[in-house]
Amino acid sequence: MATGESRAPGGAAPEGYDKYAFEPFAVTVDLAVLTVRAGALQVLLVERGREPYAGRWALPGGFVLPRESAEAAARRELAEETGLSDISGLHLEQLRTYSEPDRDPRMRIVSVAFAALLPDAPEPHGGGDAAQAQWLRFNALGPLAFDHDRILADAHERVGAKLEYSCLATSFCPPEFTLGELQHVYETVWGTALDRPNFRRKVLATPGFVEQVPGAARLTGGRGKPAALYRAGGAKVLHPPLLRPTS
Amino acid sequence: MATGESRAPGGAAPEGYDKYAFEPFAVTVDLAVLTVRAGALQVLLVERGREPYAGRWALPGGFVLPRESAEAAARRELAEETGLSDISGLHLEQLRTYSEPDRDPRMRIVSVAFAALLPDAPEPHGGGDAAQAQWLRFNALGPLAFDHDRILADAHERVGAKLEYSCLATSFCPPEFTLGELQHVYETVWGTALDRPNFRRKVLATPGFVEQVPGAARLTGGRGKPAALYRAGGAKVLHPPLLRPTS
């Protein structure tokens, strides 16, 4: 920025910034908080209590405070909505900014959208709005408030794409997980079935993706052979990527 | 947004939005306009004439107008900076939003950054600031104004990554181009050399990436065998991707 002073609206002020020679906007953050739970991709939504879009589901979010960045605002809102104390390790990623002039019918609002990935999916129980916050299955969502359908679709697309070439999937898993659970994340987000032996081979052949927890094993719900437990490794990217089935 | 009215700063106004119960921000766009010219990746920069960062190079950009989206603002600024009349077909992509409270020492500014890819690289000659706008080689840039180093680095990383799995490279090329020129785009952006026969094979084996212009051929500067001309095909993504050398 800072190069367009001479074209700033609201007056031809050479001093530009200092005279507020521009239209001020409200800046908010919107959060697409995703988790894999009960065999489905779920998203944290709040029910709107008043117009516009009263009764509709909406993404949690709120205003950016005067002295905080959008990232900080997103973390703050996330902590408030979910009631989680430890949000230091979770994956929070800026999606993009939505700035259509009429996206909020009341006034001009520019919103920075984030995607957050939660492993465990506790029931939301924070202060304030969190009382109305709820996990909903990604499919079979009615139309959301504002342009939140679009934001959610973008979040889904981004996360699905990042699973291909990054180790992001572990962010959906608890600290220790089985390869079956990890595969389930991929299958749920992508909506496709994967071949289990091939998935294992690929994941284990990628150095730093996962590392086995020595000795430990978990019985996945009691059914079948106990699976070995793994932790997320140090790697962040997958080379070569784990591509979606092309069909 | 629109869900955090009760937590809006500046007063516990239940009416929230209508009372401006928030801090207004200035919203700008910053443009990382990239091209491949003279065998190098180049970026359009403007020289700052006043403090802060007087004399430093900065990304072009400006304020978002009251009734326009950030995308529209980016297109408007781009047209003004480059003086191009036809900016309908070029690739303009939102990068991310930079909102650190002190990124501009004068006041709080939230900036939405875009990457634009130009094929031909005409000398900038628009109205207004464009007089000072100039193409500079991507490497050997001194430190830029504000956090524009960071923005430019993010743009480079994004474009480099998108070359792998999309047909974006054709956006750097004129409407008709040779495979050698297309390969040159990859090599310049990635900073690595590619094997020519293998590159050809890969590109031609990807349906919809490029389509040959029948009959036409161009002598690439007079040297060597004339090359066949190609146009961008209808495809947008590369499946499987064209990965960077791992070294």
Added chain:
DNA sequence: CTGACCATGGTCAGACTGACCATAAAGAGG
């Protein structure tokens, strides 16, 4: 004890990649 279920290991053909070699067509320079 048996079958269902899941984890794990292995095989095998086809696709893809990287590293090459070979040839063709043009200009540059003697």
Added chain:
DNA sequence: CCTCTTTATGGTCAGTCTGACCATGGTCAG
């Protein structure tokens, strides 16, 4: 005119990776 350099284009070949399988082993529900 001939040769060298340069670029485009075509092909080979071995190694790797992938997708589609088959097989085995451990655990629980009957």
